[in-house]
Amino acid sequence: MNAIHEVWIWAEQRDGRLMDVSLEILGKASELAEEIGGGTAAILIGDELSPLARELIAYGADKVYLFSDPRLTYYQSDAYTRLISDLLEKQQPEILLLGGTTIGMDLAPSVAARIKTGLTAHSCKLEIDKSGDKPLLMAAVPGWGGGMIVNIACPEHRPQMVTVQQGVMEKPPRDDHHSGELIPMEVKLNERDFRVKCIEMVETIPEGPQIDTSDVVVVGGYGMKCQGSLLPLEELTDLLHGALGGTRPALDEGWIPECSMIGVNGKAIGPKLLITIGTSGANHYTAGFVKAGTVMAINSDPDAPIFDVCDIGIVGDALEVVPAMVKALKAL
Ligand SMILES: Cc1cc2nc3c(=O)[nH]c(=O)nc-3n(C[C@H](O)[C@H](O)[C@H](O)COP(=O)(O)OP(=O)(O)OC[C@H]3O[C@@H](n4cnc5c(N)ncnc54)[C@H](O)[C@@H]3O)c2cc1C
Structure with a gap:
């Protein structure tokens, strides 16, 4: 050598x-x-x-x-x-x-x-x-x-x-x-x-607000499993004029497109506010938002590692906390 x-x-x-x-x-x-x-x-x-x-x-x-x-x-x-x-x-x-x-x-x-x-x-x-x-x-x-x-x-x-x-x-x-x-x-x-030839590259232009260019990003994780989708988070995302992202399991479940996954295999993002819901806080995921401003986490498990990397932590069932946030935002 x-x-x-x-x-x-x-x-x-x-x-x-x-x-x-x-x-x-x-x-x-x-x-x-x-x-x-x-x-x-x-x-x-x-x-x-x-x-x-x-x-x-x-x-x-x-x-x-x-x-x-x-x-x-x-x-x-x-x-x-x-x-x-x-x-x-x-x-x-x-x-x-x-x-x-x-x-x-x-x-x-x-x-x-x-x-x-x-x-x-x-x-x-x-x-x-x-x-x-x-x-x-x-x-x-x-x-x-x-x-x-x-x-x-x-x-x-x-x-x-x-x-x-x-x-x-x-x-x-x-x-x-x-x-x-x-x-x-x-x-x-x-x-x-x-032996294998790439003959054309076709760029897909994603629709709607994107996680890498939005000031506010709401992320849904596997904790939303019982709902079977990230639909409950969409209203909150819209009210905050943000973009909806997800973790690896959210992508695997088909709840988000590939361009909306955050983490080492997905995008690294730096929004002003990131609200992460039903995500445990694996490093593979959290490495994707080290540049975020304020991080708020919602998780029903008080010992979830996501609470070690957030600024504001809410221990609770997302299906109760998120509708309450939506109601409060609408009242504003
Ligand atoms: C090489 C490699 C690369 C990887 N790259 C990535 C990557 O780029 N991005 C990525 O995201 N992952 C990646 N992963 C996977 C990663 O390690 C984790 O498995 C994944 O991030 C976990 O996703 P999650 O937090 O959504 O799910 P889980 O770990 O299953 O966490 C779900 C959380 O939801 C909570 N919960 C359950 N129900 C509720 C409720 N009703 N309300 C509130 N909270 C609730 C639970 O307490 C739990 O903490 C990678 C793994 C490997 C091995």
Whole structure:
């Protein structure tokens, strides 16, 4: 293992636009690189993306490896895996960060398996541990049923690979004076690299207020099971001009669409007010609202862990508390 002291990211683009999470991880990559005394690099794949490469440099990339080919306009699982794996094997950076998007979650394990390194998924915090002979990346993830946060390290293999939850890290400021090197890469691919082809991407535009842009978010959890839906929470949400979100079980039950799930596998949100109802408070879920302003929790179990992370806690049956809140709001 003879890795170069560089922290890399895979910069995800869709339709010629960088995903926010790519800039968030680039900001974190710059911090980590400073700690290990190295630089940053971004891998960018698509077609005719030079403007995006310059954008990455302005956001802190010291180098951008650019693979440009019309066949790579859309994400292609095998081809992207091949290009990234070959480059990593040749250059051997210390760390590679990827956004925990649907595509990132497909690409990261494929690359990690190909180059035989470890991968930590859905990290919400990254730190360098300098206590050993060489710096080690500690990636924090909610673990063991979401009841605790665990630090995962990959001491033996390089790069240390991590997918990072969207929205939990800060996007760095843009600096158009920051200089960096754009490195055009040769695209060497064959038919076998396109066994599965993505031929089109169709964006679904969700209707109504969204949990990531609303000041008020009401969240329903599995505690609403006896009602069989989140309908009892809709009136409260409407009265507060908010958006309705849910936990993983709420999604699995079909009560909310995928875009409304909060947590490590869902969205990270930061509304001014979050009212979380019938949710136990697993870390997998609470990691998705660390940036929220005031958090109010309603749960019938006084020992539910959600009460450890809220500002206002109401112990009671949601089916009694919520109608009472609706009545009081209407009276106002
Ligand atoms: C790798 C991994 C990733 C995960 N990612 C996510 C994620 O992104 N998002 C996510 O949400 N989960 C995620 N999970 C699942 C997570 O660990 C929890 O299982 C889940 O968040 C629990 O959802 P819940 O709080 O709605 O349900 P429960 O844990 O079942 O809690 C229901 C709560 O409702 C209360 N209750 C019951 N009846 C009432 C009532 N009438 N009134 C008031 N309160 C009531 C109960 O006391 C209980 O506390 C993940 C799990 C794993 C392993």
